[in-house]
Amino acid sequence: DAGVIQSPRHEVTEMGQEVTLRCKPISGHNSLFWYRQTMMRGLELLIYFNNNVPIDDSGMPEDRFSAKMPNASFSTLKIQPSEPRDSAVYFCASSLCGGNQPQHFGDGTRLSIL
């Protein structure tokens, strides 16, 4: 079975550039989560979609961050303009019917902003 697929696995770019991270959830899962992981703050929820609709975006740091889910099989997280403090590992996860179900994570995108 295909798991959650994220791309790219690594991204290095200069400050000020636009960054787009991509995620394909597990087929049949109707909940999708974007997380950011750093040594200092651990795994933080950025945004949660249910049935392609954003339900909770309270974790999105600021207006530079945006996320979309145009259909059940694809989501993007965009940072524009990027800053060095955005450097982290970004994970996408999907689950059946919300947070109380086990979440299936992709292997993340390691983002470095120079």
Add this chain to the structure above:
Amino acid sequence: SQKIEQNSEALNIQEGKTATLTCNYTNYSPAYLQWYRQDPGRGPVFLLLIRENEKEKRKERLKVTFDTTLKQSLFHITASQPADSATYLCALGGSGGYQKVTFGTGTKLQVIP
């Protein structure tokens, strides 16, 4: 504010012994608690879920306890093996709404042969 605490220091144990990891929380009334395993360069992998009305749950060599009075969960790995070396994350979920899950920062376990 809500707080989840896991031992930030790495836990080193000898192969064959039982590893016990702790997850404490404050200002939170979770309806359930999950444990995940994370290997370097990989995403977390779900291991076990325990609900607030359950005291203990087992899966093979894994055992989780959930004490809502002490506001604590213990995660045990019996007969530990070097392959169990990883970072273990606890995650708490509330009730009602969409049941948002909040993760702890994890404890790194090293099983020494």
